[in-house]
Amino acid sequence: MNLLKKLVVLSSLFSVAFPYQAFAYKVVVDAGHGGYDSGAIGVNGLQEKDVNLDIATKLKDELVRRGYDVFMTRTDDRFWSLAERVQMTNEQKADFFVSIHANSTSSSKMNGSMVLYYDNAYPQEDYPASDTMKIMTPYSKDLAQHVQDSLVAAAGTADLGLVPSAVYVARMGTIPSILVETAFLSNSSEAAKLADDAVRTNMALGIERGIEAFVPPVFVDTVGHWAREAILRMKNKGWIEGIGNRYEPERALTRAEFLTLMDRVFTFSKLNPANSSSAASSVTGSVYGSTGNGSYKDLPANHWAIKVFNDAKGLNLLQGYEDGTIRPNQPVTRGEVAVIFDRLLRLKQAQAEAALAVKNASFSDVPATLWSANAIYALKSQDIINGITDTEFKPGQSITRAEIAAMVDRYAAK
Numbered sequence: 001m002n003l004l005k006k007l008v009v010l011s012s013l014f015s016v017a018f019p020y021q022a023f024a025y026k027v028v029v030d031a032g033h034g035g036y037d038s039g040a041i042g043v044n045g046l047q048e049k050d051v052n053l054d055i056a057t058k059l060k061d062e063l064v065r066r067g068y069d070v071f072m073t074r075t076d077d078r079f080w081s082l083a084e085r086v087q088m089t090n091e092q093k094a095d096f097f098v099s100i101h102a103n104s105t106s107s108s109k110m111n112g113s114m115v116l117y118y119d120n121a122y123p124q125e126d127y128p129a130s131d132t133m134k135i136m137t138p139y140s141k142d143l144a145q146h147v148q149d150s151l152v153a154a155a156g157t158a159d160l161g162l163v164p165s166a167v168y169v170a171r172m173g174t175i176p177s178i179l180v181e182t183a184f185l186s187n188s189s190e191a192a193k194l195a196d197d198a199v200r201t202n203m204a205l206g207i208e209r210g211i212e213a214f215v216p217p218v219f220v221d222t223v224g225h226w227a228r229e230a231i232l233r234m235k236n237k238g239w240i241e242g243i244g245n246r247y248e249p250e251r252a253l254t255r256a257e258f259l260t261l262m263d264r265v266f267t268f269s270k271l272n273p274a275n276s277s278s279a280a281s282s283v284t285g286s287v288y289g290s291t292g293n294g295s296y297k298d299l300p301a302n303h304w305a306i307k308v309f310n311d312a313k314g315l316n317l318l319q320g321y322e323d324g325t326i327r328p329n330q331p332v333t334r335g336e337v338a339v340i341f342d343r344l345l346r347l348k349q350a351q352a353e354a355a356l357a358v359k360n361a362s363f364s365d366v367p368a369t370l371w372s373a374n375a376i377y378a379l380k381s382q383d384i385i386n387g388i389t390d391t392e393f394k395p396g397q398s399i400t401r402a403e404i405a406a407m408v409d410r411y412a413a414k
């Protein structure tokens with residue numbers, strides 16, 4: 001069963017705990033060492049770089065089979081510096097990072113598996129972590145624990161546990177990151193295991209299962225961001241979407257994205273521009289920007305945002321540019337956002353007043369259809385204006401100087 005199918009099945013069972021997601025997680029698999037850097041040399045002559053690449057490749061194949069999107073920092077015997085590996089990882093915009101290594105030490109007896117990760121509770125002064133990796137600590141640790149547990153179970157190695165570490169690839173990135181030490185090349189029994197293709201396959205399977213048990217943070221690029229809580233609340237309301245598992249919080253918002261968001265919040269189709277008596281100006285691309293017919297040169301009929309642009313035009317929220325364009329992909333400015341947001345609030349307010357008028361239409365001579373009905377009932381609900389009697393308002397009658405004094409006085413007393 002691939003990952004997406006599995007998530008659908010899970011979501012039907014645990015829809016709250018495990019919501020359906022329509023994208024594949026992206027993993028960077030890093031085979032440690034390579035090229036002139038052989039890594040550790042086994043007591044049997046095995047080179048760590050070769051063991052790492054083989055297990056990493058097997059891991060990649062298994063992850064792809066399970067529906068993950070995988071990027072490998074190397075697929076052959078070549079050298080990349082640690083900084084280059086982290087840079088490659090950042091460019092991939094992945095969800096998490098897994099580096100594969102084999103261990104070595106001066107004691108030939110030492111054996112077992114361990115997983116390294118950066119832990120902000122154990123900072124190392126001479127090896128400061130990136131700000132993001134400090135915040136990623138709980139996620140890296142969670143990933144490390146899942147991988148350690150299933151690697152030990154699959155490979156039958158001794159459980160040496162998690163190791164808070166300042167190794168470069170674990171502390172300098174921007175996503176949950178771990179470094180797996182599969183077994184010891186300095187131990188003759190484990191060096192023999194690492195030379196065995198079946199053992200390497202089991203190790204890769206174990207690591208893969210640990211990865212599958214790990215749920216990366218939602219919108220991984222907002223972890224630690226000042227707006228993260230607001231972004232997650234908007235996501236939970238279904239008002240904003242990510243690009244895969246990323247929100248790209250610092251990217252400029254386009255006009256099409258902004259209108260789509262406003263439509264989700266205010267439901268343009270339920271707003272009636274006739275309800276607004278306020279003379280709010282619309283956002284124009286230029287002073288005389290309207291093309292008049294609702295079609296724009298750069299907004300083809302099959303554009304994903306065509307409906308929202310047409311609805312926005314109907315509400316007089318914005319108009320096109322003089323050259324006949326509407327520029328859906330142009331960044332929207334903070335000023336434009338303020339004007340459109342305010343206009344929508346006024347429309348919503350006017351709509352609420354109109355609904356109130358219909359509900360409270362108690363004057364027999366002020367039906368809800370009367371041009372002044374909304375205003376009369378809005379003022380009455382605020383006790384600013386009264387009827388002549390309980391059932392009569394006489395909207396066409398001249399107001400006296402006494403009546404206006406009493407009315408303004410009621411407003412001023414508020």
Ligand SMILES: [Zn+2]
Pocket residue numbers: 032033039040048101102
């Ligand atoms: Zn190594």
